[in-house]
Amino acid sequence: MTNERNSLFDISGKVAVITGAGGVLGGSIALSLMKAGVKVVATDIRQENLDARVAELKQIHQDVIGVVSNVLDLDSLKELAGIVKEKFGRIDILVNCAGGNVPGATLREDQNVFDMKIEDWEKVTNLNTNGTVYPCLAFGEVMAAQGAGSIINISSMATYSAITRVPGYSVSKSGINIFTQWLATEMALKFGEKVRVNALAPGFFIGDQNRAVLINPDGSYTERSVKVLARTPMKRFGDISELNGAIQFLCSDAASFITGVILPVDGGFTAFSGV
Numbered sequence: 585m586t587n588e589r590n591s592l593f594d595i596s597g598k599v600a601v602i603t604g605a606g607g608v609l610g611g612s613i614a615l616s617l618m619k620a621g622v623k624v625v626a627t628d629i630r631q632e633n634l635d636a637r638v639a640e641l642k643q644i645h646q647d648v649i650g651v652v653s654n655v656l657d658l659d660s661l662k663e664l665a666g667i668v669k670e671k672f673g674r675i676d677i678l679v680n681c682a683g684g685n686v687p688g689a690t691l692r693e694d695q696n697v698f699d700m701k702i703e704d705w706e707k708v709t710n711l712n713t714n715g716t717v718y719p720c721l722a723f724g725e726v727m728a729a730q731g732a733g734s735i736i737n738i739s740s741m742a743t744y745s746a747i748t749r750v751p752g753y754s755v756s757k758s759g760i761n762i763f764t765q766w767l768a769t770e771m772a773l774k775f776g777e778k779v780r781v782n783a784l785a786p787g788f789f790i791g792d793q794n795r796a797v798l799i800n801p802d803g804s805y806t807e808r809s810v811k812v813l814a815r816t817p818m819k820r821f822g823d824i825s826e827l828n829g830a831i832q833f834l835c836s837d838a839a840s841f842i843t844g845v846i847l848p849v850d851g852g853f854t855a856f857s858g859v
């Protein structure tokens with residue numbers, strides 16, 4: 585009985601591509617998938633971070649490669665999909681972690697929306713929108729041909745109601761939600777029920793992209809952090825490892841009838857009215 589239940593969540597032997605694997609959340613997800621026996625293709629635009637990540641992942645097992653890659657370059661992503669197929673024979677999982685805010689696109693306290701530089705708006709919406717859409721096209725095409733695969737996009741709390749100061753980030757992550765639903769529908773209708781597309785909407789985790797707005801240089805919480813925690817029933821930030829269970833669930837047979845969902849992992853932030 586126990587074995588039967590556990591096998592539902594078994595993802596060993598699968599092949600996963602993780603974008604943004606040099607970052608905080610992508611790194612933790614890569615480690616967790618490796619520990620579950622998955623073969624991992626770790627990609628990131630930053631060579632140095634990727635090298636460090638791959639060295640860490642190799643301590644778990646040797647079925648891992650690191651490839652520097654830009655999620656905004658569709659041709660090179662398609663080339664990478666070919667390399668992965670050649671090396672591992674298939675692609676079962678895609679986790680789209682590359683993304684985040686860009687410094688100039690976060691309005692300072694003393695700015696308003698009319699101060700926003702249009703170049704920064706374009707940078708952040710391009711990175712988060714196309715940086716998810718392009719990998720879905722490059723690696724999703726392999727899954728469609730296989731008639732099986734699981735894509736997991738990364739959305740945000742900034743898609744349920746307005747979070748001040750981050751207009752471009754919020755708009756592009758909201759785009760990821762509808763693209764997730766749209767692609768889930770397209771894949772199931774045209775390529776079969778085994779190609780599933782879902783998203784996680786992480787609550788507040790401390791990552792490189794948001795550290796400066798959540799933590800003061802002296803390590804104390806910023807005023808914004810205090811507001812976030814006041815709206816989080818669990819009264820804490822997420823630990824980066826707390827996305828891993830949801831990832832394993834969504835790409836396992838335990839989620840075989842689940843596609844097109846945006847799953848919050850947020851300590852109750854979206855559930856709570858604040859009152």
Ligand code: NAD
Pocket residue numbers: 603604605606607608609610627628629630633653654655656680681682683684685711715738739740741785786787788789790791792793794
């Ligand atoms: P992070 O900055 O630590 O990692 C993001 C990674 O993406 C970095 O390693 C970066 O080099 C890489 N990257 C950036 N541009 C790229 C490009 N063009 N091509 C390839 N790689 C590129 O951020 P994180 O906290 O790990 O966040 C990962 C994802 O989760 C992001 O999409 C972010 O928006 C989302 N998210 C994070 C939080 C949080 O609280 N940390 C909350 C909600 C959503």
